[in-house]
Amino acid sequence: MAELQELTQVIIKGNRAEAKRLTQAAIDAQVPARQVLDALVAGMDEVGRRFQRNEVFVPEMLIASRAMKEAMALLEPMLVKAGIKPEYIAVIGAVQGDLHDIGKNLVAMMWRGANFQVVDLGTNVPAEKFIAAVKEHRAQVVGLSSLLTTTMPAMQAKVKAIKDAGLGSLKVVVGGAPITQDFAKEIGADGFSPDAAGAVDLVRKLLAA
Amino acid sequence: MTTQGSLTGRERVNRMFARQDQDRIPRHESFWPETITRWQEEGLSGEQSDVLDLLESDFGQVTWMWPSPFRGQGRTIQQDASTRVVRDEHGKLARYWKNKSGTPEHLGFDCDSREKWEQVYKPALLNTGLQVDVHAAKRAFRRARELGQWAYVAGVESFEQTRTMMGDEITLMGMMEYPEWIRDVSVTCTDVMLRNLDAIVAEGVHFDGLWTYGDMAYNHATMCSPATYRELIWPDHKRLAMWAHAHNMKFIYHTDGDINGVMDLYVEAGFDCIQPLEAKANMDIRTLCPKYGQQLAMFGNCNVMKYATNDRAVIEEEIRAKLEAGKKTRGYAYHSDHSVPPQVSWETYQFIIDLVKRYGKY
Numbered sequence: 001m002a003e004l005q006e007l008t009q010v011i012i013k014g015n016r017a018e019a020k021r022l023t024q025a026a027i028d029a030q031v032p033a034r035q036v037l038d039a040l041v042a043g044m045d046e047v048g049r050r051f052q053r054n055e056v057f058v059p060e061m062l063i064a065s066r067a068m069k070e071a072m073a074l075l076e077p078m079l080v081k082a083g084i085k086p087e088y089i090a091v092i093g094a095v096q097g098d099l100h101d102i103g104k105n106l107v108a109m110m111w112r113g114a115n116f117q118v119v120d121l122g123t124n125v126p127a128e129k130f131i132a133a134v135k136e137h138r139a140q141v142v143g144l145s146s147l148l149t150t151t152m153p154a155m156q157a158k159v160k161a162i163k164d165a166g167l168g169s170l171k172v173v174v175g176g177a178p179i180t181q182d183f184a185k186e187i188g189a190d191g192f193s194p195d196a197a198g199a200v201d202l203v204r205k206l207l208a209a
Numbered sequence: 210m211t212t213q214g215s216l217t218g219r220e221r222v223n224r225m226f227a228r229q230d231q232d233r234i235p236r237h238e239s240f241w242p243e244t245i246t247r248w249q250e251e252g253l254s255g256e257q258s259d260v261l262d263l264l265e266s267d268f269g270q271v272t273w274m275w276p277s278p279f280r281g282q283g284r285t286i287q288q289d290a291s292t293r294v295v296r297d298e299h300g301k302l303a304r305y306w307k308n309k310s311g312t313p314e315h316l317g318f319d320c321d322s323r324e325k326w327e328q329v330y331k332p333a334l335l336n337t338g339l340q341v342d343v344h345a346a347k348r349a350f351r352r353a354r355e356l357g358q359w360a361y362v363a364g365v366e367s368f369e370q371t372r373t374m375m376g377d378e379i380t381l382m383g384m385m386e387y388p389e390w391i392r393d394v395s396v397t398c399t400d401v402m403l404r405n406l407d408a409i410v411a412e413g414v415h416f417d418g419l420w421t422y423g424d425m426a427y428n429h430a431t432m433c434s435p436a437t438y439r440e441l442i443w444p445d446h447k448r449l450a451m452w453a454h455a456h457n458m459k460f461i462y463h464t465d466g467d468i469n470g471v472m473d474l475y476v477e478a479g480f481d482c483i484q485p486l487e488a489k490a491n492m493d494i495r496t497l498c499p500k501y502g503q504q505l506a507m508f509g510n511c512n513v514m515k516y517a518t519n520d521r522a523v524i525e526e527e528i529r530a531k532l533e534a535g536k537k538t539r540g541y542a543y544h545s546d547h548s549v550p551p552q553v554s555w556e557t558y559q560f561i562i563d564l565v566k567r568y569g570k571y
Contacts, residue, residue: 057433
């Protein structure tokens with residue numbers, strides 16, 4: 001449908017006004033909510049791909065995320081009515097000792113853009129709080145972020161505590177400036193993403209397996 | 210005046226910038242406060258300045274400049290056992306650790322609209338008097354001269370100032386939606402900085418270099434595209450470099466992150482030196498020096514993540530390889546690629562000092 005393709009494009013361009021207009025038009029035209037959602041998510045997926053190729057940068061990602069968020073606010077009642085649930089439920093936070101949040105916020109935005117339900121615990125989050133949130137929301141994945149090398153030991157401790165909490169098939173993913181694939185493997189995390197866009201594909205791969 | 214070998218620190222750094230022969234590479238370092246605390250527990254007798262003396266640092270800071278719209282008006286809003294929420298001099302609401310360093314949690318930014326910028330923040334910035342203690346700067350400059358150090362004024366440039374007042378999200382989205390606003394903020398912040406620099410020079414403090422701090426990148430890329438940087442911020446970076454050159458000074462730019470995409474713009478703007486060249490953000494002087502080493506002095510790139518292993522073989526290879534690459538251009542100064550973290554033991558850092566001295570000779 002041409003209008004849905006246009007909706008995907010305006011998400012990519014971060015045009016919030018058009019994203020809302022076209023979403024409302026689709027709702028009014030009784031386009032199935034799933035199709036509208038897929039068009040929105042396709043836009044964010046393309047933003048993610050372009051971000052990883054350095055064709056777009058953080059500003060473009062932010063305005064696309066905002067357009068997505070505002071469109072989703074219109075679509076959400078239709079999704080609920082149609083029984084369409086978020087693809088996954090994720091908990092995210094910056095580890096205890098770390099007050100930095102821009103990276104975590106970008107991941108949360110990209111996860112929401114992919115139709116994940118995201119429970120953002122903020123910064124300086126102790127292990128107990130991660131565990132409690134996973135249990136409360138029945139999350140399938142928890143994301144831990146760390147900006148500073150000084151908080152890397154804390155991340156290791158958190159991953160261990162979460163893994164030891166008996167939370168079933170919960171996946172633990174990590175990221176942040178000092179974090180590497182090797183470090184993630186060393187501390188027992190299930191996955192690592194070097195950037196916010198990659199965090200979406202990472203979760204999809206881990207949870208589809 | 211202290212000298213090591215045949216040159217003073219100032220002579221050595223000036224010769225580095227001129228790509229002339231030196232006895233050894235210049236040296237400097239930065240540390241997290243917790244690192245110094247750990248080292249004091251492990252036997253360091255003294256403070257950070259004493260560690261820099263052991264390293265035989267060639268650099269002396271004259272003053273630090275971070276212009277703010279509400280100078281002296283920061284206040285604590287609330288606090289608990291470990292953190293403090295502060296409305297600071299930039300209007301930002303942030304939570305800080307009480308007893309350790311680290312990036313603060315940004316809770317809110319009051320400068321959140323063009324109207325507020327134009328009606329409150331811009332007038333406040335422009336009408337705040339001098340933001341440097343010129344007399345303290347004179348004293349520090351005299352001391353640097355006595356010690357034979359390369360004297361620099363350090364300050365925060367307009368991109369970092371903008372983010373400090375407005376936050377990352379407002380700044381970065383503003384670049385897309387209201388570029389003329391962001392441009393105006395950058396121009397104003399730079400005007401204020403230049404006004405303060407002129408005041409320092411007017412007092413006879415003819416320092417050697419302007420070392421500006423901004424963090425315009427992270428481990429994947431620059432925060433904004435090179436084209437956006439060129440349009441909105443770069444002209445003011447160029448103005449700072451031009452001001453330095455007009456006063457017979459050099460221009461050092463500090464940024465963390467992956468700046469490979471904008472190195473050509475730094476050359477075009479006339480930057481003289483890039484620091485600290487973060488290794489975990491894809492910065493590597495083994496590839497940068499052959500390409501840019503004649504136009505840009507490289508200052509750093511020794512990987513603190515390797516220092517944090519405390520593995521002597523790993524650390525020695527890192528320092529040997531990086532210093533070998535840097536020395537080929539004669540335009541390299543030693544610094545780690547960030548700040549030395551507290552995972553590094555005092556024993557390890559003393560070993561690092563020995564390695565830098567050994568491999569840093571010409």
